[in-house]
Amino acid sequence: MINPPLSRSLALAALLATTLTAVVAAGPPTSAATLPPRVFRDLAYAPAQPAGTYGHLLDLYLPAQPAATPQPLLIVMGGSGWFADDGKGYAPALAPYFTTHGFVVAGVSTRSSHQTKFPGQVDDVRAAIRWLRDNAHRFEFDPRRMAVLGDSSGGWTALMAGFTGTGVRAVVDLYAPIDFLRMDPHMPPGACASFNRAFHLDACHSSARSPESALLGCPIQTCPDRVAAANPLFRVTPSAPPVMIIHGTEDGLVPLEQSRLLFEALAAASVPATFYTVPGAGHNRNIVARPGPRATVRHTGTGLTPDAAYPTYTVIAAFLRAAFTR
Incomplete structure (x- = not known):
């Protein structure tokens, strides 16, 4: 595959990041007396590869005051279509809520598809989790209670971390791409045309320059074995951690059917999972920032938590705590 010029790729990453990083509220308002987290x-967590890049870094957000006992850890990874190495930049949106509700938050970056091809990103998140486990005593969190959360390509990374034996206890997936070869057939009407225009592509997700093709280092239609290796569905086993899936009905980048496929695989393996489908929501982190229209909720078997009208930070925190007690 011939990669696009770096300037075009960086512009694509910037445009995708703009789509993904609308300013979000960090949960319920806090009082003026509430102190910010320690950062x-x-x-x-590993050497920079290549030198001068940032996909080996993480940030930690601790509650303002040390807790009497170690707290659970929420690892957060933002999406960029794998075009950027700044995934830790999503964590500040969640840290104020979660650190004031008994969590430590880690924002983790992994390398971009320009810096390494799959499975490099999975290697990175696994290395970050090992580093965090080894350093838990320094940063006041419990290495036996770690969860991962990500949106879009960051959600894919979170799922791969959860399904590859890292020991994380729960996964929260916001509209992750799952089965690359089945994305285009399920895109909403007109979405592929808009996707092509916005990102200067010619064949939607099947383009040789699409995020998925860039991740794998080959046009996805030409390398089905690599596509299968990057598909979280093939890594689901009955021992997988509980998963919460959140996806909007109007997502024009990653079709809702991708999350349905994941939920069905989890159900077939009897993995505890909760799937929130949010009407009218697009490919946007605001989907969990504040309540919106009533969501549709599905569970594999008995849900870990009661159904909520909308998957807010409070609902996510309750899901994680329930998963930690299993």
Whole structure:
């Protein structure tokens, strides 16, 4: 595959990041007396590869005051279509809520598809989790209670972390791409044309320059074995951790059917899972920032938590706590 010029790729990453990073509220309002979290920035969990890049860094957000006992850890990874190495930048949106509700938050970056091809991103998140486990005592969290959350390509990374034996206890997936070869047939009417225009592509997700093709280093239609290796569905086993899936009905980048496929695979393996389908929501992190229209909820078997009208931060926190007690 011939990669696009770096300037075009960076522009594509910037446009995708703009789509993904609308300013979000960090949960319920806090009082003026609430102190901000303690922050440790740019901690290297591995050497920079290549030098001068940032996909080996993480940030940690601790509650303002030390807790009497170690807290659970929420690992957060933002999406960029795998075109950027700044995934830890999503964590500040969630940290104020979660650190004031008994969590430590880690924002984790992984390398971009320009810097390494799959499975490099999975290797990165696994290395980050090992580093976090080894350093839990320094940062006041319990390595036996770790969960991962990500949106879009960050949601894919979170799922791969959860399904590859890292020991995380729960996964929260916001509209992740799952089966690359089945994305285009399920795109909403007109979405592929808009996708092509916005990102200067010629064949939607099947384009040789699409995010998925860039991740794998080959046009996805030409390398089905690599596509299968990157498909979280093939890594689902009955021992997988509980998963919460959140996806909007109007997503024009990753079709809703991708999350349906994941939910069905989890159900077939008897993995505890909760699937929130949010009417009218697009490919946007605001989907969990504040309540909206009543969502549709499905569970595999008995849900870990009662149904909620909308998957807010409070609902996510309750799901994680329930998963930690299994």
